[in-house]
Amino acid sequence: MKLLILDRDGVINEDSDAYIKSVQEWIPIPGSIEAIAQLSKAGWTVAVATNQSGIARGYYDLATLDAMHARLRELVAAQGGEVGLIVYCPHGPDQGCDCRKPKPGMLRTIASHYAVDLRGIWFVGDSKGDLEAAVAVDSQPVLVMTGKGHKTRSNPLPAGTLIFDDLAAVAAELIHNSASLNG
Numbered sequence: 001m002k003l004l005i006l007d008r009d010g011v012i013n014e015d016s017d018a019y020i021k022s023v024q025e026w027i028p029i030p031g032s033i034e035a036i037a038q039l040s041k042a043g044w045t046v047a048v049a050t051n052q053s054g055i056a057r058g059y060y061d062l063a064t065l066d067a068m069h070a071r072l073r074e075l076v077a078a079q080g081g082e083v084g085l086i087v088y089c090p091h092g093p094d095q096g097c098d099c100r101k102p103k104p105g106m107l108r109t110i111a112s113h114y115a116v117d118l119r120g121i122w123f124v125g126d127s128k129g130d131l132e133a134a135v136a137v138d139s140q141p142v143l144v145m146t147g148k149g150h151k152t153r154s155n156p157l158p159a160g161t162l163i164f165d166d167l168a169a170v171a172a173e174l175i176h177n178s179a180s181l182n183g
């Protein structure tokens with residue numbers, strides 16, 4: 001199967017240093033909803049792995065988080081696509097969980113859900129922790145220049161990290177590539 005895993009804040013929707021605390025603050029990055037829909041219609045399964053320490057910090061609750069993800073699904077469905085499994089880490093940095101990126105726990109959860117090997121699977125993120133999580137499970141780290149991407153790029157990146165302007169550019173590459181592979 002063609003599986004693509006996305007970070008959420010700074011890749012699908014705009015990020016904020018004040019966290020994304022409500023559906024109203026959850027604003028898609030231009031082209032991202034269309035990109036997910038196009039990938040989905042081209043046969044890709046698009047999953048999401050997102051740190052949400054704002055839950056542990058008490059900035060918003062699980063119902064609000066679920067409402068954001070319902071909005072994402074609704075917008076992609078309106079373009080004829082669908083979003084796959086969304087996995088989030090609700091924990092704070094000091095809780096020592098196994099799911100908070102840069103740990104790869106969420107990527108492993110997604111892989112076992114779909115019974116696929118993570119090696120070479122593209123994981124698209126805007127933060128160093130996203131890239132490190134990908135490397136930890138031999139996935140392909142992909143950095144986009146949205147969200148915290150520029151800040152992340154100003155520091156050394158894992159070898160082999162692919163860099164794209166935004167999710168729309170990632171989607172164009174994958175859809176173009178698989179089209180040429182299939183002849």
Ligand SMILES: O=P(O)(O)OC[C@@H](O)[C@H]1O[C@@H](OP(=O)(O)O)[C@@H](O)[C@@H](O)[C@@H]1O
Nearest residue numbers: 007008009016017019020050051052053
């Ligand atoms: O990019 P993803 O994983 O989808 O989500 C990131 C968010 O959970 C928040 O993660 C926080 O990091 P700390 O969790 O406080 O270290 C900060 O970077 C916030 O700006 C950001 O909105």
Ligand SMILES: [Mg+2]
Nearest residue numbers: 007009010126
């Ligand atoms: Mg992010």
Ligand SMILES: [Zn+2]
Nearest residue numbers: 089091097099
């Ligand atoms: Zn966690």
